[in-house]
Amino acid sequence: xxxxxxxxxxxxxxxxxxxxKHRGVIGLSIxxxxxxxxxxxxxxxxxxxxxxxxxxxxxELQVVxxxxxxxxxxxxxxxxxxxENPKAFLNRENKYQSIDYMRLEIE
Ligand SMILES: CC(C)(COP(=O)(O)OP(=O)(O)OC[C@H]1O[C@@H](n2cnc3c(N)ncnc32)[C@H](O)[C@@H]1OP(=O)(O)O)[C@@H](O)C(=O)NCCC(=O)NCCS
Numbered sequence: 001x002x003x004x005x006x007x008x009x010x011x012x013x014x015x016x017x018x019x020x021k022h023r024g025v026i027g028l029s030i031x032x033x034x035x036x037x038x039x040x041x042x043x044x045x046x047x048x049x050x051x052x053x054x055x056x057x058x059x060e061l062q063v064v065x066x067x068x069x070x071x072x073x074x075x076x077x078x079x080x081x082x083x084e085n086p087k088a089f090l091n092r093e094n095k096y097q098s099i100d101y102m103r104l105e106i107e
Pocket of ligand 1: 029030035068070
């Protein structure tokens with residue numbers, strides 16, 4: 001083992017304002033050479049459990065609309081799409097990339 005970091009998962013408050021602090025935002029990424037090894041499942045289920053422990057009422061994330069692997073992972077854990085921004089990113093080829101907004105109600 002070479003002790004390298006192969007993935008990360010983050011969970012942050014949308015905001016510290018009283019009216020928004022029930023909302024947590026998740027970020028997730030794994031190095032490509034380690035995809036398909038169930039690491040995504042482990043990290044994502046763990047971050048949801050941490051979100052419950054932290055007493056968030058809703059977890060949220062954004063994902064590029066054509067990222068079918070990630071969307072499949074999020075749906076597996078009952079996240080639902082609630083919106084889409086078709087012109088969220090403008091890439092170097094001057095093409096727009098769409099973003100899906102997903103959420104999970106914890107209670
Ligand atoms: C999305 C990502 C986190 C998945 O991680 P992973 O370790 O490969 O995922 P796992 O092997 O644990 O698989 C978890 C689920 O992801 C989905 N999935 C993974 N690979 C897939 C593929 N090739 N096709 C379709 N779905 C796939 C499935 O729902 C799978 O569930 P299953 O195990 O019951 O089949 C990983 O591909 C990644 O880091 N991608 C780049 C960054 C990224 O897209 N981050 C998310 C942006 S918000």
